[in-house]
Amino acid sequence: MSKPKVVILGAGFGGLTAARSLADIADVTLVDRHNFQTFLPLLYQVSTAGLAADHVAYPVRGALRKTSVQFRMGSPIVLDHINKTIKLDSSELLSFDYLIVAVGSVTNDFGIPGVNEHCLGMKSVVEALGIRAEVMRRFEDLCRLTDNTELSITVIGGGPTGVEMAGALAELKRGPLKSDQAGAAKRIHIRLVEAGPRLLPSFAPALSERTKRDLEKLGVEVLVNTGVKQAKSLSLVFNNDEEIASEISIWTAGVKCAPVVNDLLLPMDGGRVSVSPSLQVTNYENVFAIGDIAGAKGADGRFLPMVAPVAMQQARFVAKQIARLNAGETPTNFKYVDKGSMATIGRHKAVVEVKGLRIGGAVAWYMWLWLHLFYLLGGRNKIGTMADWTWNYLTFDRGNRHIIDIA
């Protein structure tokens, strides 16, 4: 039995896990347009000056040391199913026996006018640095003005990312910015806007309520049942036609399949790549789709959530299927084991939901803390993050408030 050639597109949670799982049984080439993996769950801490940008990224080649996995930095441009090759933008042609597509998701503006132009996204290190620069620059403007000029920051989307972002902004305002210049910090107004009837819709209603209360205690104005109809350069228009001032609008309302799956002409189903229960792409049994792009459904018939645990479980599952197929066996069906969800709101404030168990407050916060440290790639990032967090925790300060202008 010879080692099959496997190409994996995307070095996120799914792609990197798949590469490591397959390293011993296949000739693996991993492809990503960045030379690093981004630890997306902590990106909001870069935006809010809590963590150094370099500590939520990890070099892909570092993660692959001591394995035989090859890495190529680049983007796929042409997928040829007949010759089983994929062409990269460097013109390199990679041939494969099995292909795993794990290219992840991008911000979804749902076609709402102005969102793309006037709202800041939160899906990359560069975008996170952009939010940080914008917040700190507008804060410097406030420091200069002695009138009552206010700065309104609106976070749109009440899912975990929106909740964490709004909470971290509130703590940035109450702590470091207040120490920087209390008069200016006081004039910052933070709002969280959710189109549905409650925050964190995937959690139990009681935790949604607790999250709203916790955010309000931190000074965040929480608006539910409030859809955004249009984004303008310094304001937002709600579905009821009310227009509010919003100098900085941060869009965390949703994500969609990365558009590269369209370039590769993969069959789609409801906005995701159409897959069999074994995660094989429809019509192409040697191509697998995992993570945010995969149209896999749960027992309830709905798409699985676009979260890291799904991608990582699917990655390990697909690695096993490739071993089975290579041994002439038939593939099995993927089943997602939901280990629970968590979201942090602020210091000693978080919500955790694990198999019916619902926890809030400090205990949940410590659970969140250790789990994220545990999953953060690499010892150096762990140490660096722990150093920054310890410093922030003890001093109520955040050191990474630099305006570094990015493309």
Add this chain to the structure above:
Amino acid sequence: MSKPKVVILGAGFGGLTAARSLADIADVTLVDRHNFQTFLPLLYQVSTAGLAADHVAYPVRGALRKTSVQFRMGSPIVLDHINKTIKLDSSELLSFDYLIVAVGSVTNDFGIPGVNEHCLGMKSVVEALGIRAEVMRRFEDLCRLTDNTELSITVIGGGPTGVEMAGALAELKRGPLKSDQAGAAKRIHIRLVEAGPRLLPSFAPALSERTKRDLEKLGVEVLVNTGVKQAKSLSLVFNNDEEIASEISIWTAGVKCAPVVNDLLLPMDGGRVSVSPSLQVTNYENVFAIGDIAGAKGADGRFLPMVAPVAMQQARFVAKQIARLNAGETPTNFKYVDKGSMATIGRHKAVVEVKGLRIGGAVAWYMWLWLHLFYLLGGRNKIGTMADWTWNYLTFDRGNRHIIDIA
């Protein structure tokens, strides 16, 4: 005696030291175009993936906490000596009794054609991230190619910055990049080019020799007596008309007065702001110039070096002169106390020259290490830097190899 109003332009080593020294005896406003101070002596470690970008920057407002000093982010555009005001690009007008100009230096291309377009500078966090991105991107290209394509990196300028840069690049190649992909790392060629007859011309000749030897041991090709006549997009032309391939050319050959001193119409003398022995700008006795821009001369009649210790001593000196002038006393003359120089080459390799004492090797390296940690602003940066350094030291690795594209 009322508190004088002092405006300080520039929050580098000079400006920030002056602000802190004057905080109790004056109403101080500090102005800088960034909201952070850059720890320039460690910038080369950002370029070579050793340190996180955020850890060589420190928020100015953080450095001014617990003082009464005001901060304004912005650039000065008009200096009015009659009304004693300075206008910022925000249109704000600051009035002063005393003005301290400490705007520092920018890269000097000495009018050599092509340098501005084709060489990378090393005077800001953004430029350091640019070098890191360029080195890592070209390394990724090498990893893809299986022929004998080489990557030539040339550092131009054999002063401390050039020496440190070349040494750190050599260690990046020999350690982390070799672990990433040995075949590609082998094909990187690092060159250090100096126009004069020896490296580190401000040090004793024996230390220059030792530095050259140490760099050559690390695999750096050192060329002295080699001036650059022209820079092209992928090559350099030397004074003897020899043209060498250089995919990445890093310019550390010199700095000059920041051009903003010309916009402010300050009197110049040999490329620096003309000052009296008490550092008062010629014709304007309530305006002081300190640091890289100040045309202060040493006992040898030559301009003082453009280094942090000069700027900091001048800052403390000027703070005292402002107190004297405000008390109706006459100013004294500035005298620079040279406490020595140091430059690091690589692990356990550095040179230190203190009052005739000349030290090389591991002892010098540890001295360099502790001194830089001591002067690095803020506890968080110290902890973060120590964490990164400890990690790099123990693992021979460098974790910050991310290509983050900047403007």
